Amino acid sequence: MSLPRRGRSGVVLAAGLLVLLIGGVVLGVAFGAPGIFPEAIGVRAKGLDRLFRVILAVTAFGFAATQGLLLYLLLRGRREGSKPGRGVELAWMLLPGLILVGMAVFQEGGWEEGVQEARMPERFDPRKDYRDAEPPATLEVRVLGKQYEWRFWYPGADRIFGTDDDVTKLAVLHVPEDHWVIVYLQTRDVVHSFWVPSVRLKQDLIPGRTVTRWFKCTETGRFDIACAEICGVGHTFMRADLVVESPDRFQDWLRMRRMLHGPFDAREDPIWKGWREKPSE
Numbered sequence: 001m002s003l004p005r006r007g008r009s010g011v012v013l014a015a016g017l018l019v020l021l022i023g024g025v026v027l028g029v030a031f032g033a034p035g036i037f038p039e040a041i042g043v044r045a046k047g048l049d050r051l052f053r054v055i056l057a058v059t060a061f062g063f064a065a066t067q068g069l070l071l072y073l074l075l076r077g078r079r080e081g082s083k084p085g086r087g088v089e090l091a092w093m094l095l096p097g098l099i100l101v102g103m104a105v106f107q108e109g110g111w112e113e114g115v116q117e118a119r120m121p122e123r124f125d126p127r128k129d130y131r132d133a134e135p136p137a138t139l140e141v142r143v144l145g146k147q148y149e150w151r152f153w154y155p156g157a158d159r160i161f162g163t164d165d166d167v168t169k170l171a172v173l174h175v176p177e178d179h180w181v182i183v184y185l186q187t188r189d190v191v192h193s194f195w196v197p198s199v200r201l202k203q204d205l206i207p208g209r210t211v212t213r214w215f216k217c218t219e220t221g222r223f224d225i226a227c228a229e230i231c232g233v234g235h236t237f238m239r240a241d242l243v244v245e246s247p248d249r250f251q252d253w254l255r256m257r258r259m260l261h262g263p264f265d266a267r268e269d270p271i272w273k274g275w276r277e278k279p280s281e
């Protein structure tokens with residue numbers, strides 16, 4: 001059955017639009033639009049960006065293809081008595097399923113690196129004898145989110161939390177360049193989300209739990225930290241800075257901070273005395 005002239009030009013127009021739509025979206029997402037990501041300074045950041053682009057390109061293709069097909073079929077109209085065959089039905093169920101399973105397998109490695117306990121960088125162990133081996137240079141920081149501020153607690157030069165050389169800071173997280181940083185996250189009140197865009201770390205803080213995450217910065221500078229979970233009227237102002245500096249400068253800062261503020265006792269501190277030493281996770 002041949003379509004009337006007007007119907008045929010409608011189909012040609014729809015098919016043309018479909019090709020343009022799919023091509024534009026996929027090319028734009030996969031290769032262009034560099035500005036959609038903030039600067040990447042974390043060791044895992046580039047890999048995660050790549051993963052994000054691939055997944056976005058695949059889903060953008062799926063979106064454009066299904067919407068385009070819908071548009072095409074709407075314009076073409078229904079032929080009397082026509083029904084999709086068994087093969088078509090199987091294909092539209094199996095193909096998306098296979099694509100989704102493929103994406104799940106493809107992203108697994110990148111996801112594990114950032115959240116699996118087994119992948120966590122080695123921590124300093126005060127009971128261990130480091131005379132024969134270099135102690136791990138990993139910095140550990142306790143991070144407290146509360147309405148509406150971020151606070152940071154460093155173990156000081158002895159690298160043990162709860163001793164009197166500990167140091168705390170409001171709204172500025174200092175870390176040494178090229179060192180793993182392990183953060184222990186707790187919230188005092190509601191759910192917050194610790195978001196450091198430049199290292200591609202975003203982690204919810206859940207009341208009653210300590211969540212552990214890690215990152216490493218490859219460039220010095222000052223970067224944003226924000227809360228990414230609407231946590232009340234002051235949510236917008238729940239921000240902090242990430243200051244990445246050379247290891248020497250970081251040690252100087254730690255010493256200076258300790259000198260200026262004297263001993264810190266978490267049990268006496270109105271802010272930190274609520275920190276749960278025994279995490280429930």
Ligand SMILES: [Cu+2]
Nearest residue numbers: 192227231238
């Ligand atoms: Cu918040």
